[in-house]
Amino acid sequence: xxxxxxxxxxxxxxxTLLKYLAVTMLVPLTVAxxxxxxxxxxxxxxxxxxxxxxALERLEDGADLGLEEAFLFVTLAWVGVSVGGTVPYLxxxxxxxxxxxxxxxxxxxLGNSLVNALFESTSGxxxxxxxxxxxxxxxxxxxxxxxxxxxxxWLGGMGIIVLMVAILPELAVNGAQLIDAEAPGPxxxxxxxxxxxxxxxxxxxxxxxxxxxxxxxxxxxxxxxxPNMDLYNAIAHGFTTLPTGGFSPEANSIAAxxxxxxxxxxxxxxxxxxxxxxxxxxxxxKFAEVFRNRELQGYVGAIVGITLLLWxxxxxxxxxxxxxxxxxxxxxxxxxxxxxLFQTVTLLNSTGYATSDFAQWSxxxxxxxxxxxxxxxxxxxxxxxxxxIRWLVILKAARRQLSATVYPDVVEPVRLGGQVIxxxxxxxxxGFTFLYLFIFAVSAVIIALDTGRVGLQLxxxxxxxxxxxxxxxxxxGFGMLGPFGSYxxxxxxxxxxxxxxxxxxxxxxxxxxxxxxxxxxEW
Amino acid sequence: xxxxxxxxxxVGTRVxxxxxxxxxxxxxxxxxxxxxxxxxxxxxxxxxxxxSSIETLRESGVESADLLIASTxxxxxxxxxxxTAKSLADVTTVARVKGLKYIDTWDRAEDVFGxxxxxxTNLLTIGAAVGGTGLEAAQDFDVFAGGTVQMAEFxxxxxxxxxxxxxSEADQFESLTFAAIxxxxxxxVPRGSxxxxxxxxxxxxxxxxxxxxxGAKLGHAESPTRNVLIxxxxxxxxxxxxxxxxxxxxxxxxxADPDRARALSERLxxxxxxxxxxxxxxxxxxxxxxxxxxxxxxxxRNSEAxxxxxxxxxxxxxxxxxxxxxxxxxxELFEDAGVDVAVNPRRATAEEIxxxxxxxxxxxxxxxxxxxxxxxxxxxxxxxxxxGRPIEEAIGxxxxxxxxxxxxxxxxxxxxxxDTVVESGDHAVVLxxxxxxxxxxxxx
Numbered sequence: 001x002x003x004x005x006x007x008x009x010x011x012x013x014x015x016t017l018l019k020y021l022a023v024t025m026l027v028p029l030t031v032a033x034x035x036x037x038x039x040x041x042x043x044x045x046x047x048x049x050x051x052x053x054x055a056l057e058r059l060e061d062g063a064d065l066g067l068e069e070a071f072l073f074v075t076l077a078w079v080g081v082s083v084g085g086t087v088p089y090l091x092x093x094x095x096x097x098x099x100x101x102x103x104x105x106x107x108x109x110l111g112n113s114l115v116n117a118l119f120e121s122t123s124g125x126x127x128x129x130x131x132x133x134x135x136x137x138x139x140x141x142x143x144x145x146x147x148x149x150x151x152x153x154w155l156g157g158m159g160i161i162v163l164m165v166a167i168l169p170e171l172a173v174n175g176a177q178l179i180d181a182e183a184p185g186p187x188x189x190x191x192x193x194x195x196x197x198x199x200x201x202x203x204x205x206x207x208x209x210x211x212x213x214x215x216x217x218x219x220x221x222x223x224x225x226x227p228n229m230d231l232y233n234a235i236a237h238g239f240t241t242l243p244t245g246g247f248s249p250e251a252n253s254i255a256a257x258x259x260x261x262x263x264x265x266x267x268x269x270x271x272x273x274x275x276x277x278x279x280x281x282x283x284x285x286k287f288a289e290v291f292r293n294r295e296l297q298g299y300v301g302a303i304v305g306i307t308l309l310l311w312x313x314x315x316x317x318x319x320x321x322x323x324x325x326x327x328x329x330x331x332x333x334x335x336x337x338x339x340x341l342f343q344t345v346t347l348l349n350s351t352g353y354a355t356s357d358f359a360q361w362s363x364x365x366x367x368x369x370x371x372x373x374x375x376x377x378x379x380x381x382x383x384x385x386x387x388x389i390r391w392l393v394i395l396k397a398a399r400r401q402l403s404a405t406v407y408p409d410v411v412e413p414v415r416l417g418g419q420v421i422x423x424x425x426x427x428x429x430x431g432f433t434f435l436y437l438f439i440f441a442v443s444a445v446i447i448a449l450d451t452g453r454v455g456l457q458l459x460x461x462x463x464x465x466x467x468x469x470x471x472x473x474x475x476x477g478f479g480m481l482g483p484f485g486s487y488x489x490x491x492x493x494x495x496x497x498x499x500x501x502x503x504x505x506x507x508x509x510x511x512x513x514x515x516x517x518x519x520x521x522e523w
Numbered sequence: 524x525x526x527x528x529x530x531x532x533x534v535g536t537r538v539x540x541x542x543x544x545x546x547x548x549x550x551x552x553x554x555x556x557x558x559x560x561x562x563x564x565x566x567x568x569x570x571x572x573x574x575s576s577i578e579t580l581r582e583s584g585v586e587s588a589d590l591l592i593a594s595t596x597x598x599x600x601x602x603x604x605x606x607t608a609k610s611l612a613d614v615t616t617v618a619r620v621k622g623l624k625y626i627d628t629w630d631r632a633e634d635v636f637g638x639x640x641x642x643x644t645n646l647l648t649i650g651a652a653v654g655g656t657g658l659e660a661a662q663d664f665d666v667f668a669g670g671t672v673q674m675a676e677f678x679x680x681x682x683x684x685x686x687x688x689x690x691s692e693a694d695q696f697e698s699l700t701f702a703a704i705x706x707x708x709x710x711x712v713p714r715g716s717x718x719x720x721x722x723x724x725x726x727x728x729x730x731x732x733x734x735x736x737x738g739a740k741l742g743h744a745e746s747p748t749r750n751v752l753i754x755x756x757x758x759x760x761x762x763x764x765x766x767x768x769x770x771x772x773x774x775x776x777x778x779a780d781p782d783r784a785r786a787l788s789e790r791l792x793x794x795x796x797x798x799x800x801x802x803x804x805x806x807x808x809x810x811x812x813x814x815x816x817x818x819x820x821x822x823x824r825n826s827e828a829x830x831x832x833x834x835x836x837x838x839x840x841x842x843x844x845x846x847x848x849x850x851x852x853x854x855e856l857f858e859d860a861g862v863d864v865a866v867n868p869r870r871a872t873a874e875e876i877x878x879x880x881x882x883x884x885x886x887x888x889x890x891x892x893x894x895x896x897x898x899x900x901x902x903x904x905x906x907x908x909x910x911g912r913p914i915e916e917a918i919g920x921x922x923x924x925x926x927x928x929x930x931x932x933x934x935x936x937x938x939x940x941x942d943t944v945v946e947s948g949d950h951a952v953v954l955x956x957x958x959x960x961x962x963x964x965x966x967x
Contacts, residue, residue: 403795407795407797409797409798409799410795410796410797410798411778411781411784411785411787411788411796411797411798412788412795412796413785413788413789415792418792420789
């Protein structure tokens with residue numbers, strides 16, 4: 001077989017990416033200096049990551065990225081950052097009780113520690129928010145490492161490739177191709193003629209919302225309604241809300257904070273699942289374009305509908321008191337509305353925060369929440385999952401099927417908000433969604449069998465949620481994977497599968513799977 | 524008046540035949556064979572050459588011409604000819620276009636393309652074809668301002684829903700002006716307190732949907748929604764469907780070519796477009812005949828097939844059939860054969876152009892059947908008596924019996940109220956007594 005894809009150039013760009021990744025570690029390094037812990041870890045991590053990056057860059061041959069190379073680069077880039085991102089976990093946890101630290105006790109322990117670190121790193125960059133940390137506390141982990149964990153989600157949220165296109169002029173040539181392969185949603189909508197400018201706008205909007213959110217969180221603290229939302233926590237949660245991440249340096253996630261904080265987090269989670277291009281239109285005062293957007297209508301409509309349903313369930317006592325962790329008392333409106341709305345938005349658009357241990361809610365609320373996980377955010381947002389727009393198109397196409405039954409010769413395009421969706425896009429959406437659901441189903445079975453093999457019996461909903469929570473980049477599931485639980489007990493084989501699922505989910509399956517076809521590599 | 528007609532096709536020839544009786548007509552065409560014959564047939568001067576070139580226009584005497592009518596088969600050449608003529612001389616220009624997009628552009632701003640008057644072949648035909656559907660109660664009917672405004676005359680039957688009501692009680696429709704009531708030979712300008720009597724003729728001007736709704740209200744047992752089957756996805760078929768959609772109907776359209784069907788279905792969001800060959804004999808067999816009220820046969824350049832489709836529709840018992848005819852001479856023949864309405868785009872266009880030539884500032888004049896009143900569409904310019912002042916103020920300077928029925932600005936409907944200020948460039952649809960129509964036109 002003669003490989004006709006110029007993989008060297010793709011790898012060289014991954015090197016460049018890792019070089020810049022080393023620079024971002026200045027953030028946790030600063031935290032390390034402030035709190036006086038782990039400075040060495042982050043200095044060493046920077047040196048190692050930059051070293052790998054520079055070594056890879058030597059593969060460079062100056063060729064432009066073609067279509068194949070672009071796919072290869074995007075897919076490898078996410079492998080690259082995930083692998084490069086393990087270094088701080090491994091170093092900081094070396095020879096401690098940390099489950100993600102490097103362990104040289106035995107070959108098995110070494111393997112486990114590497115898989116765990118890669119799981120945590122991938123979960124971070126793909127904004128999944130699933131964790132294998134045994135205990136999230138400052139006794140076990142340094143402030144710097146937990147902040148680094150938050151930062152990975154922020155970097156992954158709007159897309160590392162989008163960020164690279166925004167700052168590296170040499171990537172602008174093929175930028176649209178690259179962003180299209182990475183960005184969530186069926187189609188890329190260019191905001192400006194130049195793709196680098198579009199990428200810059202997206203990141204700027206993203207950064208501005210993050211800054212605003214951090215300021216508001218800290219303002220609540222200063223106002224005295226959020227005692228434990230100090231500056232560290234404000235920044236930490238700012239880093240993981242807008243990317244629909246879900247990591248938190250608090251073991252109890254958002255349940256650790258006051259209702260005021262929880263109410264403030266909700267609108268920002270909703271914003272994170274909205275197409276960021278719409279905020280650009282808001283700035284341009286094209287309000288009609290925003291309100292007419294069918295996906296936004298569908299997204300908000302789904303949130304409202306499901307929240308009302310869940311609210312009714314909670315109001316009638318579906319979640320008995322859970323020991324301070326967001327239990328709802330039957331008949332209390334505010335509490336049950338807050339819990340219903342928060343859990344709906346956080347699972348619908350794949351954030352994965354929690355204000356209540358929904359794994360202990362009644363069976364039927366859990367089934368509802370599991371269904372919600374399949375919806376996903378909007379195209380062009382930081383949310384994961386199938387995405388609202390795809391479901392809308394599928395529903396419209398299904399309705400067309402019905403009218404074709406009455407008039408077999410009818411010619412009817414699929415329309416969304418008056419706009420005609422190309423047939424290629426429609427069949428692409430069908431293809432994607434079936435592939436996605438297929439992978440989900442097969443993975444759920446494999447996870448169930450694999451955990452059964454090591455004597456860990458998963459319930460049905462646990463197995464299903466493990467699969468959707470990772471491919472959908474959501475994070476928490478049900479049972480032992482609940483919002484305050486962890487993925488630590490899974491065997492390494494299942495964790496590897498989940499790492500792949502997170503990776504597939506973040507890149508929306510197709511750009512990854514195409515690498516495993518023969519026609520991709522050969523002419 | 525010296526008139527240059529560019530393009531000696533069917534429309535051009537028809538217009539020339541009308542105008543040559545009273546005016547000096549020069550005909551320009553690239554095809555020498557065509558012009559040769561014309562010189563003998565009609566009392567016109569002929570020039571051979573490309574009408575969009577400066578030389579040919581000079582040769583045909585554009586400097587001393589009063590009116591230039593560009594009616595070649597190509598929209599673009601027609602527009603270019605007008606533009607060129609304008610740059611050479613101060614001549615009034617008329618362009619005949621087929622594509623609706625040019626009319627949209629032209630409606631939006633003044634002096635676009637150097638065209639003073641634009642006649643849209645298809646739009647007129649469609650107005651005529653669609654006019655019959657959904658407005659059965661109307662005795663007379665016309666479209667103005669590119670379809671934005673409609674005028675209809677209804678007879679109030681005794682026992683009808685609005686008999687005995689005052690105008691303000693009957694006026695439950697958005698953007699609808701009650702322009703006149705004709706009662707026993709006299710014209711009444713309706714006020715809010717005017718009471719409607721049985722056997723009155725009411726003329727309303729307004730938005731298509733409102734005129735349609737008013738007609739439906741008068742139309743007694745007639746169901747307001749009408750099912751229209753359009754046969755053939757030609758340009759005319761497309762615009763018919765579009766206009767019906769605007770009126771709130773959900774037509775079906777049959778088109779044989781899959782690509783064309785797809786393109787149409789992308790542009791028509793309400794119409795059910797179906798990929799089916801309507802030229803076969805039994806195309807109606809699997810349709811739900813009893814549900815179809817009107818069949819519009821609008822196949823491209825295929826009069827015979829249109830005739831057959833329309834006749835076939837009548838044969839299976841469909842109430843009304845409309846056929847588009849390519850040859851003007853066949854209009855009567857079609858109607859004799861049993862088609863309810865036969866429409867010839869060219870004939871309609873020629874009539875429109877002749878109408879314009881007769882009164883250059885007036886855009887469209889509709890003489891109602893009993894000739895008591897006329898409805899006039901005029902593009903308001905700087906000199907008009909209406910420009911820049913509220914209507915209630917300007918109306919004082921106009922003869923009695925003049926009603927401003929509708930205003931369109933940049934192609935959208937504007938309901939005229941007493942305090943509405945008319946701007947230069949607006950189109951006004953005005954109703955006037957026949958005796959004062961001439962004077963009104965001059966003032967406007």
